[in-house]
Amino acid sequence: MAIRVNPSFIDDLSRYGAEDVQLCYQCGDCSTICSHADDIYKFPRKSMRQLQMGLEQRIETTLEPWLCYYCGQCSEQCPREADPGESMMSLRRWLISKYDFTGIARQFFKSKTSEILAVILIALVTGIFLMFYGISGGSIHIYDGEGAFLPSQFIHKFDLTIGSIMAIFLLINSIRMWYFTMIKGVLIPVPWWLYLKELYELPLHFFTQKRYAECESNGKQHLHMPWLIHLGLMLGYVTMLLLVLVFVEPLQAGPEIRWSVHIFAYMATIGLLSGTIYFIRNRFKKNYTQYKKSHSTDWVFVVLLFFIVLTGIFQHVFHRTGLYEWANITYVIHLMAVVPWLLRMPFSKWAHLAYRPLAMYFAAIQKAAYERQELLVDSVSITIK
């Protein structure tokens, strides 16, 4: 069955950051240097070709973009300066919007104005709502306990509500990802038990990001720096998310420090702070290939997160130093950033937290399925649709 070429796709993708794709003449240098490309997942070369030709039906079913951690070596190597690394990045952005059934992600990626406006709008609504709630039910002079401006029980429910909304969207989108990549994208039968057999891949990749480390292993300088920082940022983020969703009451109680929870919060903060500063700095300095081109969504991602971390720290410090009014105001500002951040999650770069380990998991299943079919014997006959 013939597949339709879409020459206009390239213009569509340029909004997601892929600018120089058409320079590629398919020499394959990028795939040669890539430590993750193999017989089955021939990226970036193959992905570049699909992108050039606008084979949307193929791209939406591929896992390749998620298997790339963007070390940037392919772009440095490329004789045509076609920037395959950035193209893979833009494909990830495109896939996020493809998995998202609401179309919000697509809107955010294609228009930075709409994303920023949405963030501001949600922040304002949140701010007004919290101020109204605080003034009507509590006192600005009290931070925790009886008569608090924003009582922790309320915040707990509030967080859970926002978190659930986010989780539902993310779950639906993840199911869509599974449908695209594992149902539409695999033409051979995949037995159900392979899903169990390869299940360990999911936490393995989630918690270690070991492929990112492998990515850097043949790099030149700062060997494990991006990997380590990225891992710290991610673990810090996940820890903080858990604390906020489950342990917000002990976290908010004071003024004494409850080491059993706070120790985790402090460590998470270190990870978050160093991570966001590191990535903001790199994006400013453009010192590595992967930071040379920053999409508007990348900036919103790091800057907003940095702002959340900063306001979180201030609020904590004000609380412990007895500046309750300041603590309450900072808390409102903090939540004004947190809510749009959380609601934005399934529609943004953030979603790669879920999609990447899922992709590793799915790829392992696919490979096992192909092995099972003994198709790997003759790698030429393998075509991944």
Place this chain on the structure above:
Amino acid sequence: METKNNLKIGVYVCNCGTNIAKIVDAVAVAEYAQTLPNVVLAKTYKYMCSNPGQEMIAQDIKENELDRVVVAACSPNMHERTFRAALRMAGLNQYLLEMANIREQCSWVHKDRREATKKAMALVHAAVLRVEKHEALESMAVDMSPNVLVIGGGIAGMTAALELADAGYFVHLVEKNNQLGGNIARIDLTAPYFYSARDLLTERISRTKSHKRIKVHLDSKVTDLSGFVGNFKANIYNLNGVPENEKEVEVQIGNVAICTGYQEFDASRITHFGYGKMPNVITSFELEKMLRAGKVETKEGKIPKYIAIIHCVGSRNKEFHTYCSRVCCMTALKYAHEIKSANPECYVSDVYIDMHAFGKGHEDFYRQSSQAKTLFLMYDKEHRPVIHKAGSKDDCEMIIEVHERLSGEHIEIPADMVVLMVGMEARDDAHEVAHLTNISQDKDGWFIESHPKLEPVATTTDGIFIAGTCVAPKDIPDTVAQARAAAARILARISRGKIEVDAVYSEVNVDLCSGCRFCNDLCPYNAIEFKEEEGLSHVISVLCKACGVCVASCPSSAIKGRHFTDHQVLAQIDGLFNNVDYELDEPVK
């Protein structure tokens, strides 16, 4: 004729490095030659054609007063000129040389050392007996008419004509159409620098037309060409518009430059492209027409959203032409640029086999086209794209189906307009020109150069030169370079005033000729004319290539091939049949 007994013959056996010596025992051959009558010395040398080798021969001629020389080495095609020069250097007539080919016809084709050596000895023996019969011959010189005939009024013809006329010589420029300019007049911009073709031509045309030493014959063709280098007569026939008595003019010329150009491949020959059936499948020249008019639109008057350009139409395919037409790749990239700049909303797909970007600035141009977001889709030489009408739901007029090689996918390309990059082919009437001027065409109809590397604008007929796309597909710079090269070659000949002709040619013995005219028609070089008043055939020696056809065909044995007389050939045969006793020093395996 009796063998002269007082001759002094020198025999030189070349080792040709190991080319000869590896199989042929050169020393034994020289020793054998020494035993032959009249041979006063026989030597071997590593490379006889080298300067020391030639000097050795020249010195021997002087010191030993040699009057005949045999060189046993390679084919005379390779080095006869070299050794003739050595003879001249020593003051000996150059025709008193004979070469024995013991390389191409001996060492290269044999494996048995003993047999090969024996054969070499026989060949040397034959050469010795032959050279005894050689006569001292003198080359001739004929007058050279300074006028030139240029056939074809395209960029090549005009350039050659202007070059010659500027140098002070008179040129007849014959163009079949009613205007000058040729195929370039049909195009808009040129690749890769976007010079306007019109600008390139305007200056050439106006100068050609107004040049006082160029006579432009429009609507005309050359109907007859007779004579020989330096002394041609051409009939120029006007195809329309003039009174009957002025229709044909005869001009005297010394040289001819053929610049007849190419014709485009007829796209309707490839049926599954649907050219001629589908209105928006057009050729590259039809697109040029649109570009010159400044409006690229479909037959229905719509601005196309998708334009697909198919490369190698009629080229690089066993069915039509196996060669590459050389200019289409860059022309196609030029279209992508022109279309994109005229209509940025339009998407251009380039459906190609390989991108041939070999020339100056071409690779950069290819890169620029990629930057302009041209979609390059690679198809297989053996599986041509198929064009059919799109369905009612599609946002395009046509669909091109093709197997795309870089992705391995069977794809459909949307298109509102399909441009077929038609290749160049030899003109249908090229054979008329070839026949008229007595030059050859290759299997594809292109005129053949006398040497593809070293004589790219000369032909095997003296005084006839070829330039531009009548020789092979090429771009404008190469065409112009060839036109100027042909002009330079002609100028070099004109400036000498006379032309030297090889002394090896046929002669008619007027006492024996019966005037049967057999030879007249057989001569492949039109070198024999019949003198009506005398009733005899006559060989025009400057045209004769000494092929010997007339000699063999003459029922009265009235024709003698100089330097290939019966005596000489028979003596050579005698030498070949001499039995040679030779045993190898080492036992034969």
